[in-house]
Amino acid sequence: MLKRVLIQCLLWKDRRSIALCPKKTHDKQRASFAFQYIHTFNFDVGKMILRGLLFWCFSLQFRRFVLLRRYFLYEIWTFFVFYQKFSSCYSVPAAQAQEQIMIHFGPHAVRKSSIFFESSLSYGLVNLKPIVPGHVLVIPKRIAARFKELSTDEVTDLYQSVHKISSVLEPHFQASGLNIAQQDGPAAGQSVPHVHVHILPREAADFEKPDQVHEEIERAKVMDDTFSEDNRRVRTQEEMAQEATELAQLFPDEYRPK
Template sequence: MSACYSFGKHLVKGSQVFFRSGLSFGFVNRKPVLPGHILVSPLRVVERFRDLTNDELADLFQSTQIISKVIEQEYNATSLSIALQDGPDAGQTVEHVHVHVLPRKPEDFKANDEIYDKLDEHNQVNFDGDEKANWRTETDMSKEAGRLRELFDDVYTKPV
């Protein structure tokens, strides 16, 4: 994968990207709500869902579907939560369209819809003011991305 990908105002290292289509990329989450919680985003930085081109929209959802099948199997899930928070009032914390894919299992939350509360909280600043305190290490993220990369056809993982 290339050296870095833009994710709003942030950069995602290529080592943390496990999937790339013509217009989208899949990458591991620095602060997952559940093991296997990944993100899928268009390559072009687009703040709102309404601003995607038809081709970007189709590619984003096709990529999400391809990735979801692998994530569900790899994490021995029985279901998936697939979420897109569109705008700050919907909980979007990065100004770049992205889809959350979370592998689900029976009773992973006491109340099923708790997942949305956890999503809402997952990028918030900690009580000590350090938003990076609960982030995974770059090494851990690269290892997970490398393992996931092996599960996709070469067409989605070749360096660009």
């Protein structure tokens, strides 16, 4: 093919240099002729040879390009088809994915959508069955069954978080007081083997006796999803997530859930 391309280029460049030359006379009526190409090499011929080589190389590359183009078009088509198919099967919206992330509160798995406060070592959680409006829990991130098992840094961070949260919840719920309670050990009424602090905004007439709330705290099972004796309603995950979102807006960005 290369030889044919070069010859065509030479013939196309200077056709006047092709002559019909007699080679042999057999008789008066018959003679043999041959084409003879007579040309002196010059720069024009060199250019044409170079153009022929480039054209030959380009023709090969073009064939490869056509094949590659078909291949890549097929790959792009299959990517979009399968991406749409698999994404519809296995992907979820970002908000829904955030809700499905779990943390551990003792032996219980709690959705991260229930968190409204997060410090370096502590979480603030809304309650599944609040005793009063605004009843929340503050827990250390690390699971520790007893208060004595916490490190100094964890104790400091836990009660600094309690201080920040209680200072925000009291005016938000228009409360006139707060109950801040911790049950340490089963004998003290601790129902979940994970250190936690209750914060309850209080009003003047929310209970017949102001200290009756301690009986309610002791009787309540924080993660029990059944109805207790006082018929406190078990809230849905959507209700808890909505309250957590509202409360998170009350805190600076550094204390909002990550």
